[in-house]
Amino acid sequence: LIWDIANLWQMGEVPSLETYERLKPLISLVHVKGGRWDESGGSLRWASRLADASWPVNLILDAVAQDGVVDTICLNPSHGEQNNGYRASLDDFENDLNFLRTHLNNRI
Numbered sequence: 001l002i003w004d005i006a007n008l009w010q011m012g013e014v015p016s017l018e019t020y021e022r023l024k025p026l027i028s029l030v031h032v033k034g035g036r037w038d039e040s041g042g043s044l045r046w047a048s049r050l051a052d053a054s055w056p057v058n059l060i061l062d063a064v065a066q067d068g069v070v071d072t073i074c075l076n077p078s079h080g081e082q083n084n085g086y087r088a089s090l091d092d093f094e095n096d097l098n099f100l101r102t103h104l105n106n107r108i
Contacts (some may be wrong), residue, residue, distance in 0.1 A: 004031035005055065006079050009044045015055035020063055027069050032057070034078035034086070034096065047078035047086045050096045058103055065104055075100065 003023055005015045013019055014037075034053040038045035050057050064070060075096055077088035086092055 001026040002029040002031055002074075003027045005060070006033045006035045006044060007031070009035065009055065010079060012043075014042055015060060017056070017059060017063060020060050024067065024069060027064075029072060029074060030061075030064055030070050031074040031076065032061070032100075033076045035080050036083075045080055046083045047080040047088065048083075049078070049086060049092055049099070050075075051099045052086075053078075061100075061104060073100065073104075 001023065003020075008019070009015055032050065034048035034050045035044045036046040036048045036052065036054040037043055048054075061073070064073075075093070077093065078086065
């Protein structure tokens, strides 16, 4: 299973550790991107960098790294409406890549 966290979110499953735990035995690749929910919480609405995402990026990726579930993480531009300066540019991608490198510190 390729767990595309934001795609599953778009389908109504808010990213959480509980979701990760349910899917963990099936996961062979984790696919990440930013995204922010609207004011009501829950639904993916706005595109964003990973560092600005509403979903618990660090918490979930820490669990993935600690459990050794994957050795690779796929990174793509965020889904959602454009807002707050995010434009899915090369600068935004580099920011996301640096965020992952810094946070995971070569653990994956």
